[in-house]
Amino acid sequence: xxxxxxxxxxxxxxxxxxxxxxxxxxxxxxxxxxxxxxxxxxxxxxxxxxxxxxxxxxxxxxxxxxxxxxxxxxxxxxxxxxxxxxxxxxxxxxxxxxxxxxxxxxxxxxxxxxxxxxxxxxxxxxxxxxxxxxxxxxxxxxxxxxxxxxxxxxxxxxxxxxxxxxxxxxxxxxxxxxxxxxxxxxxxxxxxxxxxxxxxxxxxxxxxxxxxxxxxxxxxxxxxxxxxxxxxxxxxxxxxxxxxxxxxxxxxxxxxxxxxxxxxxxxxxxxxxxxxxxxxxxxxxxxxxxxxxxxxxxxxxxxxxxxxxxxxxxxxxxxxxxxxxxxxxxxxxxxxxxxxxxxxxxxxxxxxxxxxxxxxxxxxxxxxxxxxxxxxxxxxxxxxxxxxxxxxxxxxxxxxxxxxxxxxxxxxxxxxxxxxxxxxxxxxxxxxxxxxxxxxxxxxxxxxxxxxxxxxxxxxxxxxxxxxxxxxxxxxxxxxxxxxxxxxxxxxxxxxxxxxxxxxxxxxxxx
Amino acid sequence: xxxxxxxxxxxxxxxxxxxxxxxxxxxxxxxxxxxxxxxxxxxxxxxxxxxxxxxxxxxxxxxxxxxxxxxxxxxxxxxxxxxxxxxxxxxxxxxxxxxxxxxxxxxxxxxxxxxxxxxxxxxxxxxxxxxxxxxxxxxxxxxxxxxxxxxxxxxxxxxxxxxx
Ligand SMILES: Nc1nc2c(ncn2[C@@H]2O[C@H](COP(=O)(O)OP(=O)(O)OP(=O)(O)O)[C@@H](O)[C@H]2O)c(=O)[nH]1
Ligand SMILES: [Mg+2]
Numbered sequence: 013x014x015x016x017x018x019x020x021x022x023x024x025x026x027x028x029x030x031x032x033x034x035x036x037x038x039x040x041x042x043x044x045x046x047x048x049x050x051x052x053x054x055x056x057x058x059x060x061x062x063x064x065x066x067x068x069x070x071x072x073x074x075x076x077x078x079x080x081x082x083x084x085x086x087x088x089x090x091x092x093x094x095x096x097x098x099x100x101x102x103x104x105x106x107x108x109x110x111x112x113x114x115x116x117x118x119x120x121x122x123x124x125x126x127x128x129x130x131x132x133x134x135x136x137x138x139x140x141x142x143x144x145x146x147x148x149x150x151x152x153x154x155x156x157x158x159x160x161x162x163x164x165x166x167x168x169x170x171x172x173x174x175x176x177x178x179x180x181x182x183x184x185x186x187x188x189x190x191x192x193x194x195x196x197x198x199x200x201x202x203x204x205x206x207x208x209x210x211x212x213x214x215x216x217x218x219x220x221x222x223x224x225x226x227x228x229x230x231x232x233x234x235x236x237x238x239x240x241x242x243x244x245x246x247x248x249x250x251x252x253x254x255x256x257x258x259x260x261x262x263x264x265x266x267x268x269x270x271x272x273x274x275x276x277x278x279x280x281x282x283x284x285x286x287x288x289x290x291x292x293x294x295x296x297x298x299x300x301x302x303x304x305x306x307x308x309x310x311x312x313x314x315x316x317x318x319x320x321x322x323x324x325x326x327x328x329x330x331x332x333x334x335x336x337x338x339x340x341x342x343x344x345x346x347x348x349x350x351x352x353x354x355x356x357x358x359x360x361x362x363x364x365x366x367x368x369x370x371x372x373x374x375x376x377x378x379x380x381x382x383x384x385x386x387x388x389x390x391x392x393x394x395x396x397x398x399x400x401x402x403x404x405x406x407x408x409x410x411x412x413x414x415x416x417x418x419x420x421x422x423x424x425x426x427x428x429x430x431x432x433x434x435x436x437x438x439x440x441x442x443x444x445x446x447x448x449x450x451x452x453x454x455x456x457x458x459x460x461x462x463x464x465x466x467x468x469x470x471x472x473x474x475x476x477x478x479x480x481x482x483x484x485x486x487x488x489x490x491x492x493x494x495x496x497x498x499x500x501x502x503x504x505x506x507x508x509x510x511x512x513x514x515x516x517x518x519x520x521x522x523x
Numbered sequence: 524x525x526x527x528x529x530x531x532x533x534x535x536x537x538x539x540x541x542x543x544x545x546x547x548x549x550x551x552x553x554x555x556x557x558x559x560x561x562x563x564x565x566x567x568x569x570x571x572x573x574x575x576x577x578x579x580x581x582x583x584x585x586x587x588x589x590x591x592x593x594x595x596x597x598x599x600x601x602x603x604x605x606x607x608x609x610x611x612x613x614x615x616x617x618x619x620x621x622x623x624x625x626x627x628x629x630x631x632x633x634x635x636x637x638x639x640x641x642x643x644x645x646x647x648x649x650x651x652x653x654x655x656x657x658x659x660x661x662x663x664x665x666x667x668x669x670x671x672x673x674x675x676x677x678x679x680x681x682x683x684x685x686x687x
Contacts, residue, residue: 058567058581062528062601077597079562079586091562117561125559128537128587132557135615 025112029053030105035063038105044092044112045084053108057082060108063096073098079117082110091117152210159207163486164410166203167508169196171416174511178423200508205340211489212347218490219351223377224264226256230291233268237275237289246282251290257301257376266348271307273341274368278309285310285365300373308367314360322358402427402522403446407461408453408484409433413507417451420511421518435459442468447479449521452501454485454492461485462499469500480521484509528567528579529685530601534594534627535608536616537587540641543668544608545584548678553669560586563598570682578682589615591623603685604635606677609658611640611651611665621659635684638662639677644669 027043031053040047045056053060059080067073077094084090095109173193177186211217234250241248271289278287287309294302314322323346349356354372404427408414414431421427430445432438435458442450450468454461465481483496486507493504505517533541542560547553549568564584569577583602588594605627609617620638627636638660643651644667651665663680666673 057565059565061567061579061581062530075597075600078595081562081564121559121561124537124561124586128559129557132538132613135613139613 027110027112029108029110031108032105033102035060044090044110045082056084059094067096067098069098069100071100079113090114149214152214155206155210156214156216159203159210160486162203163200163507165412166196166200167486168412168416170200170508170510171413171420175416175419175423205344208344209340209347212344212351216489216491217347217351219266219348220263221261221375222264223259223261225258226260226262226374227258229264229268229271233271233275233289237279237287240279241287244279246279246284247286249286249288251288251292253292256291256293256303258380259377260301261375261377262352266352270345270348270370271305273345274307277341278307278311278366278368280311282309282311282365294371299375299378301376302371302373305370305372306367308365310365313362313364313366314358315362319358319360323356399448400426402448403430404428404518405430405432405438405441405445405447405450407432407435407438407450407456407464409456410453413453413484417514420514424515433457435461435464438464439467439471442476443471443473446475449518450479450481451505451518452481452483454483454496462496462501465496465501466499482517482521527686528581529603529682530581530583531604531606531681531685532583532599532602533585533606533608534591534623535587536589536610536613539587539608539610539613539616540666540668541587541606541608542584544606544639544641544666544674544677545582547668547671547674549582551671553671555669560584562586568678570679572679572683572686576686578686580678580682591619591626599631602631602634604637604681605631606637606639606681608639608641609662610642611658612642612645614657617658624660635681637664637677637681640665641668643667643672 024043027041027045029040029047030038032038035053037047037049037051037053039049047053047056053063057080059077059082067075073096075096077096080092080094082090082092090110090112091114093111093113095107095111097107097109099106170193173189173196176189177193181189208217230250230252234252237248238250275287275289287307290304290306290308292304294304296302323342346356349370349372352372354370356368356370358366358368360366404421406414406417406429408417408431414433418429418431421429430441430447432441433456435456438452438459452461452465456464459467461483465483468476468479468481470476480502481500483501483504484507485492485496485504496504502521503517505514533545535541537559538557542558542564543553545564545566549566563586566582566584567579568582569579572578583598585594585598607620607624607627609620611617617640624636624638627634640651640658640662643665655661664673664677666677668674
């Protein structure tokens with residue numbers, strides 16, 4: 013019986029072949045490949061070509077090859093292990109044993125296939141990410157540098173518009189200058205946005221914490237936007253919770269920027285109806301107050317499928333010309349809110365309106381009564397001046413900037429201005445002249461402005477420790493600002509500056 | 524007419540295009556599907572190395588390994604020439620290029636070896652020029668199994684060296 017079963021169920025998968033020294037078949041059991049006596053074994057596969065090269069003919073050999081792909085005449089593929097036995101005795105023919113392990117190797121192939129594919133995919137993904145990141149970094153650095161460079165010529169434009177306005181001009185000319193000025197301002201704002209966004213993206217923007225009067229900020233916004241709403245013929249509603257601490261700690265400028273940005277946005281997209289600005293206390297814990305802030309409008313709204321995109325850089329949903337801007341406002345807002353450890357979300361329905369909701373924690377002093385801020389409001393400090401004439405040193409290599417400062421100061425009538433264009437000469441001049449104030453460009457040939465400041469501060473000359481030094485720069489990264497202060501600069505005037513900014517700062521420090 | 528047969532082996536990481544290079548050389552076809560080779564496939568193609576002189580190349584298409592030392596020793600028996608292939612787009616496939624090549628030149632000092640950066644169609648010529656040092660060793664050819672660039676040249680050059 014066993015023999016019958018063997019006959020029925022045993023499928024031998026091994027072929028035995030004997031060959032002569034030149035590779036011709038002597039005998040074969042043809043289990044896998046059919047070969048006749050005299051056939052070249054090489055006809056099965058080139059694998060067998062040049063076989064003799066594998067062996068040392070002087071002795072007996074036994075060599076195994078694993079996982080060899082062979083094809084029989086009917087195009088059927090086998091994956092086999094192949095064994096060779098050769099004998100030093102020339103009367104003994106060589107033996108070839110072919111084991112068919114196709115099933116086993118097919119399984120192994122599948123395993124290898126999925127392993128290799130997943131390894132390669134992850135390598136490719138990793139590379140793509142790396143490439144994307146490099147591209148992104150390049151983009152951000154490029155944008156930052158480029159917008160920075162744009163600021164210098166723009167300073168010339170804005171400063172000279174102010175100067176030009178003071179000259180004798182016809183009304184028509186005055187109007188044109190006004191147009192130039194407002195276009196330049198618009199451009200300046202947009203460049204500012206782009207620079208700001210790229211700073212957020214490269215992590216160069218930091219949030220300051222200072223004590224300020226939060227109620228006052230809200231009142232100011234309330235006033236501004238009530239007026240604006242009247243002009244636009246829509247309603248502005250301020251819903252402010254008076255229990256909120258008057259003084260809180262935070263970055264006043266940035267908080268104001270976030271609110272203004274969202275309010276401007278709401279106004280921009282609302283033609284009829286109402287904009288509601290609501291600031292509510294959520295809870296207090298330890299020395300922190302948690303605020304729910306929302307800015308709601310009845311404007312055009314955002315289509316559902318686009319909501320996820322609106323905080324991305326460079327997206328303005330309505331790309332039609334109707335609404336101008338860089339489209340960066342909301343992504344800057346989001347970046348700033350997140351830097352303050354807050355959250356911002358939006359709910360919106362097309363044609364009904366949008367509601368931007370924020371949740372932000374602020375520190376506040378427990379004792380609000382004794383908190384007073386010295387009123388540093390930038391009112392005209394002019395009236396406090398004590399001297400007839402003030403000596404001012406301007407260290408600046410750009411002729412455009414020199415002219416701008418010169419014109420602005422000349423109009424005031426009580427300034428002597430020394431201009432030095434080269435870093436090296438500054439120190440010399442500071443030693444020999446008694447200046448009341450120094451305006452210091454940062455990027456200058458020779459020595460940089462911040463280095464010069466450090467040197468001046470260490471000079472053994474009487475007023476060098478105290479003389480106000482103001483940086484004039486378009487380098488606006490926070491690290492830079494900090495460094496300038498550390499080097500001994502009192503304040504920074506950002507390029508592009510206009511007449512008012514420049515004079516305000518100068519008067520402030522001359523006081 | 525003289526006719527010799529020479530065994531050459533393609534080595535290199537998996538997925539670098541060894542099988543594709545051979546397919547392009549032998550059949551003039553290319554497919555973007557990736558079928559992982561396990562063990563070895565052996566193909567044959569005759570190449571004219573001189574007027575009236577052909578050589579029959581027996582080409583061993585090996586399974587890719589990330590470590591050359593794992594190559595089964597039996598496969599390497601009686602090899603006349605090596606082609607080491609890497610993928611110019613995947614650093615993992617040329618990170619150890621220098622070591623692998625040193626290993627081969629030490630172990631098989633007399634066996635001709637060609638170093639090939641494949642998938643050149645995926646990068647620009649400028650990229651290859653500017654990043655020449657990235658591979659650690661100067662490759663003999665930058666090929667594309669997809670477009671066929673330098674594929675015939677690679678095999679013919681090697682074949683000619685084998686019969687010298
Ligand atoms: N674009 C492009 N793709 C290629 C080229 N050569 C191979 N490929 C692709 O790369 C993948 C891998 O190619 P194979 O030839 O199978 O690689 P291999 O080196 O034989 O891989 P293993 O057998 O696993 O060692 C396939 O999807 C091919 O289509 C090439 O020159 N250009
Ligand atoms: Mg392969």
